[in-house]
Amino acid sequence: MPSDLTISRSAPLLPLDRIAASMGIGEHLLEPYGKAAAKISLDAIGELDDEPRGRYVVVTAITPTPLGEGKTTTTVGLGQAFGVLGRRGVVAIRQPSMGPTFGIKGGAAGGGYSQVTPMEALNLHLTGDMHAVTAAHNLLAAMVGNHIHQGNQLGLDPHAITWGRVLDVNDRELRNLVTGLGGRTDGTPRQSGFDITAASEVMAVLALSSSLQDLRECIGRIVVGYTREGEPVTAEMLRAAGAMTVILSEAIKPNLMQTVEQTPVLVHCGPFGNIAHGNSSIVADRIGIRGADYLVTEAGFGADMGAERFFNIKCRTSGLVPDAAVIVATVRALKAHSGKYRIVAGRPLPDDLFEENPDDVRIGAANLRKQIANVRLHGVTPVVALNAFPTDHASERQAILDVAAEEGVRAAVSTHYADGGKGAVPLAEAVADACEEPSQFRFLYDDDLSLTDKIDTIARQVYGADGIDVLPAAARALETYEKAGFGRLPVCIAKTHLSLSADPALKGAPTGWRLPVREVRASAGAGFVYPICGDMRTMPALSKTPAAEQIDIDEHGQIVGLR
Known part of the structure; x- marks a missing residue:
C-alpha cells in the first residue's frame, strides 16, 4: 500500500463549503483557514437546533499496545461506511498533540484509506x-x-x-x-x-x-x-x-475537515486519554449530531479510560446520551494480553507474534470481555470491531468473533484501513442495528457519593481492583477538596493506558490488586477532580528514536517522514 502521506495527498478534496452544506451548515457560518480547514461559528448550534438528532456512537477499544490499535482509523472508516450505505455520517475527533506526533506514537489522522486529510495540517498546528x-x-x-x-x-x-x-x-x-x-x-x-x-x-x-x-x-x-x-x-x-x-475566543469554534472519501470531520480539542478526560468537544458534538444520521466520535484509549470519562464526565455535562459503543480489538493486541509477547514502540514486533496461535488470542480475550462489561455497566449496547491486519490468521479472527458471540454482542471484521468505507460496511450495519435497541444509559455513580467512594467505585467496577490505597498526601487533598465544595464533582482518574490496572506490565484482566492513589488535583473549572494513580507523568518524554528524527522537508518543500 502507499504510505498514509501519499494517500492523503492523492485524495480528491471537496470545497469545505460543500462539506458543510452536507451537514446543513451554511457558508455564512464558516471561517476558512486556507484550503485545509475552516472554523464553524457557534451560531451553528442554534441554527441547527430544529434539525432531527442523529444517532450518537462512541468508538472505544480494548486496552491497546504502545502502538495503538487503530481506533481513530476505525472511527473514520465507520463514518465513511455510513456514506457508502447512503446515510449521512459525521466524524468528531480530537486534535492531535504535537508531543506524540514528534514522539513515540506519531500523528492521529487515522490511516490508510480511512484518514482525515490533509494529514500534515491536522497533525501540525491546524488552526492554532x-x-x-x-x-x-x-x-x-x-x-x-x-x-x-x-x-x-x-x-x-x-x-x-x-x-x-x-x-x-x-x-x-x-x-x-x-x-x-x-x-x-x-x-x-x-x-x-x-x-x-x-x-x-x-x-x-x-x-x-x-x-x-x-x-x-x-x-x-x-x-x-x-x-x-x-x-x-x-x-x-x-x-x-x-x-x-x-x-480562546477563536479556539472554542470547532474545526471542519474531511476524510479521503469526503466525509465531514469535526476536529476539536485534544485532552489526553490517560491524563485528562480524552474526548473531543461538546460543541462539536452538538453541531455534528444535528448534521448527521450518525455522529461517530472517539474516546481515548480503552473503555476503562476514555469511554468511562465519556460516559461519566462528558455525557454528564452535555446531556447527550450515546446510542451504541464500538470496541476496537485486534489480533495482535489480544495476543499481547496473553502475557507471552512484548511489544515496544520503536522496535520490531516479535517474530512469534505473527505465528498462528488462536489459543493466545482466547487467553488475551479476557481483556475484551472486561471492556465489553465496562460498556454494559453504563447501559450502552457494545459492538466489537475486529480491526483486521494482513498478518492475522483466519483462526485468530474467528477466536475473537467467537468470544463476541459468547458475550452476546454484535461483531464484524473491518478492513477499512485497506478498503476505506466499503471495508467497514459490515461494521456500520452492526452499529446501525445496535442503535435501534432502546437506550438504558446510566452513570456509574451518583453526584452525592464522596470523592473517595467515586474513585473506589471506578477502581472496583471498571478496573477490576480489590480496592484503593490512598496515600497520605492524596488523602489530605481529598479532604481539602470536599471542604472546598468539590465533593459533588465527577472524578477523572489518571493511570496507565497499557493495563486495566495501574501497572502497565499487568495484561489481560488482572485480579487481586489494589489501585494506588498517590496524588489528587482539583480541576474545578473543568468540573472534575483528578486523582493520579501509579507512576503517571503529566509531561511525556521523547524516546531513544523519536518520530521527530524522521520528519523533514524535501527539495520540493514538501513534508516527509510524517506518520
Missing part, C-alpha cells in the same frame, strides 16, 4: 488551537507569579500553588524545575514544572464548555492554589479569566 490553550494557561501562570511579586494581596501560599506551565512538546527536563531565580525583580523562587498542553485544565475546560459565556465562567472557577488557611484562589480572583477567554 493548541497554541491558544498553551498561551491562555501560561498567561494565568504568569499572573500567579506577578500577584505574589506585587505583594500577594490574596495571601496565596507559595507552597500550595497548583498551577504550573504547559508546552505542546515532550520534554522530560521541564517536569520539575525552580522558577524565579535571579535578582529581586525576577520573581519569587519556588518549585514548579511543565505539563503537556493536552493535560492542561484549560484544554479540558475548552472541551467541556457549551458556549463562549460558559467558557468564561468555567475559566473563572479554575483553582491556582490555596491560602495558608486552605481557601482556594481562582483565576477570577486574580482577574485573569477575561483575558484568558479572549485568547
Whole structure:
C-alpha cells in the first residue's frame, strides 16, 4: 500500500463549503483557514437546533499496545461506511498533540484509506488551537507569579500553588524545575514544572464548555492554589479569566475537515486519554449530531479510560446520551494480553507474534470481555470491531468473533484501513442495528457519593481492583477538596493506558490488586477532580528514536517522514 502521506495527498478534496452544506451548515457560518480547514461559528448550534438528532456512537477499544490499535482509523472508516450505505455520517475527533506526533506514537489522522486529510495540517498546528490553550494557561501562570511579586494581596501560599506551565512538546527536563531565580525583580523562587498542553485544565475546560459565556465562567472557577488557611484562589480572583477567554475566543469554534472519501470531520480539542478526560468537544458534538444520521466520535484509549470519562464526565455535562459503543480489538493486541509477547514502540514486533496461535488470542480475550462489561455497566449496547491486519490468521479472527458471540454482542471484521468505507460496511450495519435497541444509559455513580467512594467505585467496577490505597498526601487533598465544595464533582482518574490496572506490565484482566492513589488535583473549572494513580507523568518524554528524527522537508518543500 502507499504510505498514509501519499494517500492523503492523492485524495480528491471537496470545497469545505460543500462539506458543510452536507451537514446543513451554511457558508455564512464558516471561517476558512486556507484550503485545509475552516472554523464553524457557534451560531451553528442554534441554527441547527430544529434539525432531527442523529444517532450518537462512541468508538472505544480494548486496552491497546504502545502502538495503538487503530481506533481513530476505525472511527473514520465507520463514518465513511455510513456514506457508502447512503446515510449521512459525521466524524468528531480530537486534535492531535504535537508531543506524540514528534514522539513515540506519531500523528492521529487515522490511516490508510480511512484518514482525515490533509494529514500534515491536522497533525501540525491546524488552526492554532493548541497554541491558544498553551498561551491562555501560561498567561494565568504568569499572573500567579506577578500577584505574589506585587505583594500577594490574596495571601496565596507559595507552597500550595497548583498551577504550573504547559508546552505542546515532550520534554522530560521541564517536569520539575525552580522558577524565579535571579535578582529581586525576577520573581519569587519556588518549585514548579511543565505539563503537556493536552493535560492542561484549560484544554479540558475548552472541551467541556457549551458556549463562549460558559467558557468564561468555567475559566473563572479554575483553582491556582490555596491560602495558608486552605481557601482556594481562582483565576477570577486574580482577574485573569477575561483575558484568558479572549485568547480562546477563536479556539472554542470547532474545526471542519474531511476524510479521503469526503466525509465531514469535526476536529476539536485534544485532552489526553490517560491524563485528562480524552474526548473531543461538546460543541462539536452538538453541531455534528444535528448534521448527521450518525455522529461517530472517539474516546481515548480503552473503555476503562476514555469511554468511562465519556460516559461519566462528558455525557454528564452535555446531556447527550450515546446510542451504541464500538470496541476496537485486534489480533495482535489480544495476543499481547496473553502475557507471552512484548511489544515496544520503536522496535520490531516479535517474530512469534505473527505465528498462528488462536489459543493466545482466547487467553488475551479476557481483556475484551472486561471492556465489553465496562460498556454494559453504563447501559450502552457494545459492538466489537475486529480491526483486521494482513498478518492475522483466519483462526485468530474467528477466536475473537467467537468470544463476541459468547458475550452476546454484535461483531464484524473491518478492513477499512485497506478498503476505506466499503471495508467497514459490515461494521456500520452492526452499529446501525445496535442503535435501534432502546437506550438504558446510566452513570456509574451518583453526584452525592464522596470523592473517595467515586474513585473506589471506578477502581472496583471498571478496573477490576480489590480496592484503593490512598496515600497520605492524596488523602489530605481529598479532604481539602470536599471542604472546598468539590465533593459533588465527577472524578477523572489518571493511570496507565497499557493495563486495566495501574501497572502497565499487568495484561489481560488482572485480579487481586489494589489501585494506588498517590496524588489528587482539583480541576474545578473543568468540573472534575483528578486523582493520579501509579507512576503517571503529566509531561511525556521523547524516546531513544523519536518520530521527530524522521520528519523533514524535501527539495520540493514538501513534508516527509510524517506518520
